[in-house]
Amino acid sequence: MNPMQTIAKRRTPAALMLSLLVLLLLRVAGTDAAAAEERRLELTSGKSVVIRTEQPVKRISIGNPEIADFNLLSPREVYLGGKAAGTTNLTLWLEGQTVVYDVVVAYDVARLKRELMELLPQEKGLRVAAANDAITLSGKVTSAAALSQALALARAHAPEGKIANLVEVGGVHQVMLEVRVAEMSKSLTRRLGINLAYTRGNDFGVSLLGGLAEVVKPTDATIFSSPLGFVQSPAVTSLFRFDKGQTTWTGFVDALQEDGLVKVLAEPNLITLSGKTASFLAGGEFPIPVPQGDGDVTIEFKQFGVALNFTPLVLSKDRISIQVAPEVSDLDFSVAVRLQGFVVPGLRTRRTSTTVELGDGQSFAIAGLLKENVRTVVSKFPILGDIPVLGALFRSTAFQKEETELVIIVTPHLVKPLDRNKMVLPTDFYVEPDEAELYLLGRTVGAGEPKRRKAALEGDFGHAMPRN
Numbered sequence: 001m002n003p004m005q006t007i008a009k010r011r012t013p014a015a016l017m018l019s020l021l022v023l024l025l026l027r028v029a030g031t032d033a034a035a036a037e038e039r040r041l042e043l044t045s046g047k048s049v050v051i052r053t054e055q056p057v058k059r060i061s062i063g064n065p066e067i068a069d070f071n072l073l074s075p076r077e078v079y080l081g082g083k084a085a086g087t088t089n090l091t092l093w094l095e096g097q098t099v100v101y102d103v104v105v106a107y108d109v110a111r112l113k114r115e116l117m118e119l120l121p122q123e124k125g126l127r128v129a130a131a132n133d134a135i136t137l138s139g140k141v142t143s144a145a146a147l148s149q150a151l152a153l154a155r156a157h158a159p160e161g162k163i164a165n166l167v168e169v170g171g172v173h174q175v176m177l178e179v180r181v182a183e184m185s186k187s188l189t190r191r192l193g194i195n196l197a198y199t200r201g202n203d204f205g206v207s208l209l210g211g212l213a214e215v216v217k218p219t220d221a222t223i224f225s226s227p228l229g230f231v232q233s234p235a236v237t238s239l240f241r242f243d244k245g246q247t248t249w250t251g252f253v254d255a256l257q258e259d260g261l262v263k264v265l266a267e268p269n270l271i272t273l274s275g276k277t278a279s280f281l282a283g284g285e286f287p288i289p290v291p292q293g294d295g296d297v298t299i300e301f302k303q304f305g306v307a308l309n310f311t312p313l314v315l316s317k318d319r320i321s322i323q324v325a326p327e328v329s330d331l332d333f334s335v336a337v338r339l340q341g342f343v344v345p346g347l348r349t350r351r352t353s354t355t356v357e358l359g360d361g362q363s364f365a366i367a368g369l370l371k372e373n374v375r376t377v378v379s380k381f382p383i384l385g386d387i388p389v390l391g392a393l394f395r396s397t398a399f400q401k402e403e404t405e406l407v408i409i410v411t412p413h414l415v416k417p418l419d420r421n422k423m424v425l426p427t428d429f430y431v432e433p434d435e436a437e438l439y440l441l442g443r444t445v446g447a448g449e450p451k452r453r454k455a456a457l458e459g460d461f462g463h464a465m466p467r468n
Contacts, residue, residue, distance in 0.1 A: 041090070041101045043068065043082035044108045051078040051101075055094040064088040068103050085133040085158070106130035112157045119153065120146055126167065128154075134162035142170050143316035144274065172414040173274040175312035175320060180267050181328050183350070183406045187260035193379070193396030195252040254396070266306040266328055271415060274314040282306045286331065289342045297340060304329040304347055312412060318359050320412045324366065327351035350406055360414045369406035375399070 043049060056075035062068060067086040071079040080090065082105035090101040109130045116126060123146055127139040135158045141147050147167055154163050242249040272278035283305010289297045310324040328350045335346035352367035380386070381394035433446035 038100045038102065041080070041103050043080070043103060043105045044110075045082050045085050045105055046108060048079060048081035051080055051092075052076055053078070053092065053094060053099070055097065057092050057094060059093040061091045062088065063090070063103075067105050085130075107135055107158050109135060109157075112154060115153055116150060119149060122146075123150070126150060131164070134158070134164050136164040136166060138166040140168045140170055143314065144169055144173075145315040145319070171314065171317050172416060173314055174271055174415050175274060175314065175322075176269060176271045176413045176415045177278075177308070177310050177312065177322065177324065178267065178269050178411040178413065179308055179324070179326050180409045180411075181264065181306065181326060181350075181406075182409075183262070183264040183328070183404065185260075185262040185264075185402065185404045187258075187262075187403075188399075188401040189256060189258040189260075190399040191254055191256040191397070192392075193254035193398075194393050195254075195396075196393065197250045197252070199248045199250070200246050264328065264330075268306055268308045268326075270308055270310065272310075272312065274312055277309065277311045280306075280308040283329070286345065287342075288344055289339055291340065302347070304331060310410075314414070315357070317414075319357065320360065320414070321355065321357045322410065322412055323353075323355045324410055325351070325353035326367075326408055326410075350408075352408060356410065358412065360412065363409050363411040365407055365409050367406070367408040369404065371402075371404040373400075373402040375401075 041049070041051075050073070053076050057072065057078060060070060060072065060078065062070055064086065065083075067084050067088045068080060068082050068090070070081075070090065073079050078092065080103070082103075085105055085107050087105070088103050090103050092099045092101075107130045109128050112135070113128050116123070116128065120126065120141075123141050125140040126137065129136045129138070135154050137150060137154060141150065147165075147169055150167070151163060151165065236252045236254055238253045238255070240251045240253075266282070268280050268282060270278045270280045281303060283303060285301040285303050287299045288302055290300050291297055305328075307327040307329075308325070310322055312323075313321040315321055329347050332346040332348040333343075337344050337346075350369070354366050356364050356366060358364050375398075377398045379396040380391070384394040385391045387394075429450045431446040431448055431450050433443045437443040437446050
């Protein structure tokens, strides 16, 4: 007999025992794996369920007691209650079996649905669902106001959870704001001033109520070369002079009556989406010199004209909230300043900023101004100016009155895009004159019917380049 065969026969019982032990362990492990059964259990936050088993429960374990908690009512009944939204697991050890429950606790959306139906009965397309620790809103609502109310109610039911907003807001969300700025300004100016000047040759002179004219010094050859020998104010409208020998009497008269009328009418229109800010400026910019510390001068630009900033918010199909800030400004050279050789004009500005809520097509006067200024100035020579009748020769009187009335009206419109064929441009009614109309008749607009441009081509189009 071969010695190797003898050794193999001696080891055979031990090898068999080892093989049997391995098979037994594998069988037990397979039995335990088959005995561990997984199940799913869904709960609502604040509510409970009773779990009944066929075998007595030996041991219970909950993964996260802050989400759900249990009480053992009897050996075969387990009371499970949901505390907060989330997921956890519940493990039950039975006789020869282990049962694992995947516990999902969600918010109570049934009560939320009832409250939404009571608050928003017209929103039939709104959907509510619960997903783990969040509430999902989906579907479609008719206005942004309805969506805001639905979100506020959902947050009340999930104070610590998440709100998934998947709602589509219907209706029109483009707003065109029509602003009309109307202003009428009247001014009345009346002036009457008399200035008497006496000169005797080139060595003596006197002037009463200076301002209209002043006697120049004989040593000032540049100015004294004037035929009258006076520095004369631009306000002088007439003068008279009497000469006798070397004596000269000169009278300067400032007589003015001026009526002014200013009419301002601006109608800027602007379109933007709900919740977005739009800006508009029809005007220009003027330079302002700004001296620097090193002696240099930089230029900054200031805007003027008709400006408009507004932010609309569509609340519903018939309500719009608007934050609007219109401004109308123009250059005023009467208050201009001179800086290092530059003349910087002032700005006459009318602006307002407010928030209003109104319907589609309704108008609101957001600003109104009625202003009246009266100014009277009397300058007179002491004693002589108080003499009746004759005192008018020694007085200078200025009377100025200004009346201004300003109204700003806003009108929002919910708008939709239009077909290009339905749009009208200011240039559509212009007819270019021919040579005969321009040179012979002096017309800047020709006769005949205007030719409107056709709409853009539909379908495939492009440029065809010929081959060489």
